[in-house]
Amino acid sequence: MSNFTVFRPPVDIQPQQPWFVLSAATHYSLMASSHPAISHFYSFEVSESANLTLAVPDGCVDIVFDCDAAQPVARVCGTTLEARSAALNRNHRYFGVRFAPGVIPDFLDVMAEELTDREFNFFDVVPDARQACEQILHTPLFSQQIALFNRHFIPRLMRKTSAVTATIIHTILQQKGNIRVEQLETLTGYTCRTIQRQFRQDTGMSPKAFGRIMRCQAALHSLHQQGQISFSDMALDLGFSDQSHFLREFKKLISTTPLDYQRRTLLAAWNDRIRYH
CATH class of the missing domain: 2.60.120 (Jelly Rolls)
Structure with missing residues (x-):
């Protein structure tokens, strides 16, 4: 390529x-x-x-x-x-x-x-x-x-990457990780095997792993920006099969539950801790 x-x-x-x-x-x-x-x-x-x-x-x-x-x-x-x-x-x-x-x-x-x-x-x-x-x-x-x-x-600073990888990263970020490999095939015109090989070569990850990570990062962003939020609504918005799936995934990647995470950030005065320059 x-x-x-x-x-x-x-x-x-x-x-x-x-x-x-x-x-x-x-x-x-x-x-x-x-x-x-x-x-x-x-x-x-x-x-x-x-x-x-x-x-x-x-x-x-x-x-x-x-x-x-x-x-x-x-x-x-x-x-x-x-x-x-x-x-x-x-x-x-x-x-x-x-x-x-x-x-x-x-x-x-x-x-x-x-x-x-x-x-x-x-x-x-x-x-x-x-x-x-x-x-x-x-x-x-x-x-x-x-x-x-x-x-x-x-x-x-910036290593060149293949056009197909650049398109996939852009799309995954836009969709907050909520996209399937089959959709990426349609989007890029390349086969799943080619997408997997090129994306891993350029980023070190599979598209699935990258999407999974970005979906959880999007959840963190929502928890900080929206305050009180329904976890079932968040799970639906991010494309999880159900709330239980979302909770399991969040705990695996963040090492705590969304509810405990909210409690910790509230107790620690999250917004007051970050100083933007």
Whole structure:
């Protein structure tokens, strides 16, 4: 398949890592990016009292800088497929770059399929960027870290992807993950086998896994935006077979029920925690 394009995802779903926000000592700083390859930048200090911090599936690659003065380190993290430990250290300040769903940064010396559900030391997969990384790790201000990252990495940020993959990602995001492979065949004109092979090569995931993740991310977005909401209505809106199916899927990917998630975010004053820049 020789038809390639530069993918520009729609902004309907901002991928979230809710347990990062809930683990923050005070504020969770967030700044959107004007570059289509990046969803947003974030920064926070992990609370002294934080319990296990989880990473949930979001369909994104993150670069996470642990800015600890004694042992600074940077990791490249592919999306998880289920909720799992994020191994963040208490009292450490983190700076992160979250790429748009389905985007693989072009400067990474690693294939898309190698990233999914895995982490790498930054220096192992970006061998020519040690100086830039060390500058970011030792800069105390969020805005300066963003500026340094943009200065060093914007020129080689977005890996080219096939036109069929770009179309599928765009459609899955528009439909909030509620679409079947058979519909993607009709949309693209390609067979299921070709779609699966090309999509996995470009993103490291199957279209089904990506859609499943985006559907759960859409549920998180609805829970934050709409407050009181019927879970049965949400299940129907997102295309689940019934409420029970939605509840099982949410718990598997987010590691708690929607009701408990609402309670936790309310107790933690979610909206007051996030500081937009």
